[in-house]
Amino acid sequence: MSDATRRVPRTGRGERTRDELLAAATEVFWDKGYVDARVADIVERAGVAHGTFYTYFDSKEAVLWAIASDLNEAIAGTARGVRAEVGGDEVRAIELANRRYLEVYLANRKVMRLMEEVAAFNPEMRKARQRTRVRFVDQTVRSIERMQAAGVADPDLDATYAAHALVSMVSHFAYAMVASGATLDADAAVATLTTLWARGLGLEVGRRNLDG
Amino acid sequence: MSDATRRVPRTGRGERTRDELLAAATEVFWDKGYVDARVADIVERAGVAHGTFYTYFDSKEAVLWAIASDLNEAIAGTARGVRAEVGGDEVRAIELANRRYLEVYLANRKVMRLMEEVAAFNPEMRKARQRTRVRFVDQTVRSIERMQAAGVADPDLDATYAAHALVSMVSHFAYAMVASGATLDADAAVATLTTLWARGLGLEVGRRNLDG
Amino acid sequence: MSDATRRVPRTGRGERTRDELLAAATEVFWDKGYVDARVADIVERAGVAHGTFYTYFDSKEAVLWAIASDLNEAIAGTARGVRAEVGGDEVRAIELANRRYLEVYLANRKVMRLMEEVAAFNPEMRKARQRTRVRFVDQTVRSIERMQAAGVADPDLDATYAAHALVSMVSHFAYAMVASGATLDADAAVATLTTLWARGLGLEVGRRNLDG
């Protein structure tokens, strides 16, 4: 983020140019992938000269971080404050977290896939993704342990493995659906994920808990 | 055909060289990633001249496919014949499929991560991966529908979404565990995945079903 | 379009660089031959960096076509409008066409030899040369038939074979003279070619027709 913000446009015209470059970069990354995208493609789509790119970004990687920077935060935040909002209903908490995650993912699907791609070969991005994931997993571990302690979840389950598995289920479900190009009924998807998650842990789930 | 013929070693020496190149490529791809790996690295590690690489492979990409080709088959095969082997016990079938998948994944973790990396930016590899995934999902959909028809699985579940979610859970669980660098107790992991899968669908799961 | 746009210099500086590259390429092709010429030689002689070459040309072959493109036109144009200019005097028309061809050839001897070299192994260039040749031959066939119909040329001659032979005579004469390294008295050469051509067809040729 520090790199991305090092060059701040001081004029309205500059701001517009920067925005155009960001939008163009997002599109080009989506179309060709980060590896195959060339700075030349980005400036062409933005309709600016080649050199202009470097007025706003230090490198091709910098524009990637500028695009991605806040999203990891946003994704990680989807699980925060969930319990407070639903007043202790565990199933509703799971449902809400899943819904928020899916919504953020779908709203930013292009950037999410981009980050997935880059994480595959860029250690820095991989670490950023992993930090997000660890937070998810940790929250889930605590949630499971809490439910096990409360006697509502199967006490024999390994909380850590279960957390990894459930987080994988939700995050990869979103990725795979986007990658396959299928359209998604978000409500139905959330209901399915929540049922699998909750019932998998041994919670009592009636259909009525899921319809909202 | 002339090109194809040249690729097939006709002598023991040739076969040895080709194997060394394959092994070297796998190592180099693991160490530096496919994108950053240079053919020069591969031939150096294999201890052969530069041109020798092209005696057996058409390109850097060709050696990748040679490494990957059998694996997709192996992965896809993990789900075949599972029910016959367990004699109709649905939970045991799920467990066996999960165990097989995990075992193949772990035994080939280096190549799996490589394919994951490449799939992230190479559409052809992505398609190959997706074909494998589709087979898994389809099998899972049929399995769920069968169980729903038999009255042992929750009939309200959307079989397609559930299948996508469960396949995501298992496949991404393996990926994430390897990526995190954590060591894995395969038995415990299989037990957890199986419980989550089976119970998530609404099956009756006693602990005794999981210990083997 | 993006590629095409990049090739066209937008500034005087760019135009100068492109011209220098064209000149350098012509020299290098002349000195080492097209096959042996390296892009490195061209950029070195032009005094620019390696990449600059590719700012203006897609490949080593592209710069060849850039050099060659106009010349074929110029060569083909030497036979156009000849009869109009000489007012129907057939011998003068032959003389003028021969003179023009020789002049264009000699003025562009370096490029002509280059194209000859490339045509020898490059089918595309060969086709381009052949198209030019066909135009010449066709014009000559018509010219001969006209003269035969007018009763001034031998009616027993096969017009097509004769046209091929005469066009070969003039075009290869120029090539051979340049290749041999001999200096050429253009006037005397034109006179000789014209006499052979005209008399060969059976026209009445007095010496006065040839001295101008």
Add this chain to the structure above:
Amino acid sequence: MSDATRRVPRTGRGERTRDELLAAATEVFWDKGYVDARVADIVERAGVAHGTFYTYFDSKEAVLWAIASDLNEAIAGTARGVRAEVGGDEVRAIELANRRYLEVYLANRKVMRLMEEVAAFNPEMRKARQRTRVRFVDQTVRSIERMQAAGVADPDLDATYAAHALVSMVSHFAYAMVASGATLDADAAVATLTTLWARGLGLEVGRRNLDG
């Protein structure tokens, strides 16, 4: 030639292999051109191993010379002894020389085109071709001067230019006809070339002189 003959097969089997390689090389050169032909193509077509090529030829160029070696001689020889054979009839001498040249050229069209191609960029081959050509031109100069002295050819013609032009006419005619892929009526072609040649020099030519 010394290079080509350095390796003489001592067994019948060896002789057969060498012949197959020569035939294969001729075909491959014709199909792909000398520059693009690879030794791998030649050995494949000959049905022998790669290394076998070097049992008989020192290099790719050596097999070219082995193919071409005697042909220049043969071509140059077509003009020898012509006058003696026709008993001093100048027109018949021209006709016979043209006929012989065309026949040898057509009989060896593949090798002739090959030599043409190679001469375009290989100085040694170019010199060999030029030696042949010089002999032709010199013979033609002497022939023209003889006829001028005898009062049967136009004394105002520049014998050297005329010789160059006429030799170009015949040699390039053959080349161009082969290159164009057209089939050739050798008798008609010879008649046309002879008429143009003889009449161009100012000789008296009746049709009866040409029909043989």
Add this chain to the structure above:
DNA sequence: TATGAATGAGTATTCATTCAT
């Protein structure tokens, strides 16, 4: 700020030739 020309390090690939068997 904007422009676009110039830079040059980085690398995959080809193929004639050699050589051990």
Add this chain to the structure above:
DNA sequence: GATGAATGAATACTCATTCAT
């Protein structure tokens, strides 16, 4: 003689980045 595996020099081309205007 025959085989085919191994060699490695040679080179075109890409593209992120810099810089003069």
